[in-house]
Amino acid sequence: MSDHTANPLPKLHNAAWPGVVGKGPDSEPPIDLDTMLDLTAAAEVDGIKFDGTDLFLFDPHVSIDSSDDDLKQLAEKVQSRNLVIGSVVAPVWPPTGGGSAMGSDEERGQFLEQVRKGCGIAKKLRELGVRPYGVVRIDSAAGPGEWIEDPEGNQAKIADTFKQAADIAADHGERLAAEGEICWGGMHSWKRMVQLLELVDRPDVLGFQADMSHTLLYLMGYNAPEDRLLPEDFDWNDEATFDAAYKTLTDALRPWTIDFHVAQNDGTVHGTGSHDKTGRHCLPKDPNGKLDIVKRAGYWLRDENGNPTKKFQHICWDGCMFSNEVMMNPQTWNDILEAMINVRDAHGWS
Incomplete structure (x- = not known):
């Protein structure tokens, strides 16, 4: 058994939502929450296991309208597997009962109601003792195509909606993390993401949720070619150019990352089911993967002086839109856990 005890923090989480995101009638069937929890709890590398799971507050996993009894049963279900809950995703999109953050007053009200429900669930899970840390994740629930019709006006609307969402989160003792992803209008470019965070200007409550797969597409200018940081004909063997671009990206967003x-x-976009095309998640050992996972994670987890930022107590693996065959293979989760352990060994803290 190898010694991985030097850095017990951040805690290591798996995401349950790959069992739901991109699944459904027009794709593969969802994988139920119990199965996702079982796969997470069973993974083990050198005696190290996942510490917890991050959840999607959406059927068939966790209803956004869960009762207190439902949440108590959820807590018991997670704790029985020696896991905890970290961050949760509020279903703010129109098909799930939410609405566009830059839409009509009614749509923005629907968005805020989903944030309110999500923060309420997050708070109750804390009170039940199953959720010691984590945030509530949101996005603009709008596409770049709609946003581009009035960039500054729509950006201002999203910022105003997020300010109201921040007030809701603060009332619940929660924090919100805005997900940087090319499929969300106003958040589809690294420059626009920074602009939005600055417009809201609530760093105590609203921060950034950085996904290594999604943020890679920021470098390439998908949906925002004016903000690309890598040339169109970029040679992936050009480490120096990549380093410079990645440093620009992470220096801008790391201070906001919670x-x-x-x-x-692998440097491409992908979508399944009803999910818009976004950065394609790959397995950690995929030969086409463009990221040195451990090295690049350090750009997010360490500050400009090379010291761990210690800005969050857990990190999570995200593998949205993996096939069910891949996700039902136990080796998938051992490989993922191994990558997570390697990141913590290199950039964690005690």
């Missing part, structure tokens, strides 16, 4: 996903990407 939630972090370890992930791999």
Whole structure:
């Protein structure tokens, strides 16, 4: 058994939502929460196991309208597997009962109601003792195509909606993390993401959720070619150019980052089911992966002086839109856990 005890923090979480995201009638069937929890709890590398799970507050996993009894049963279900809950995702999108953050007053009200429900669940899970840390994740629930019709006006609307969402979160003792992803209008470019965070200007409550797969697409200018940091004909063997671009990206967003996903990407976009195309998540050992996971994670987990930021107590693996065959293979989760352990060994703290 190898010694991985030097850095017990951050805690290592798996995400349950890959069992739901991109699944459904027009894709593969969802994988139920119990199965996702079982796969997470069974993974083990050198005696190290996952500490917890991050959840999607959406059926068939966790209803956004869960009762107190439902949440108590959820807590018991997770604790029985020696896991805890970290960050949760509020279903703010129109198909799930939410609405666009830059839409009509009614749509923005629906968005805020989902944030209110999500923060309420997050708070109750804390009170039940199953959720010692984590944030509530949101996005703009709008696409770049709609946003581009009035960039500054729509950006201002999203910022105003997020300010109201921040007030809701603060009332619940929660923090919100805005997910940087190319499929969300106003958040589809690294420059626009920074602009939005600055417009809201609530760093005590609203921060950034960085996913290594999604943020890689920021470098390439998908949906925002004016903000690309790598040339169109970029040679992936050009480490110096990549380093410079990645440093620009992480220097801009790391100060805002309060939630972090370890992930791999092959430099392409992908979508399944009803999910829009976004950065393709790959397995950590995928030969087409463009990221040195351990090295690049350090750009997010360490500050400009090379010291651990210690800005969150857990990190999570995200592998959205993996096939069910891949996810039902126990070796998948051992490989993922191994990558997470390697990141913590290199950049964690005690």
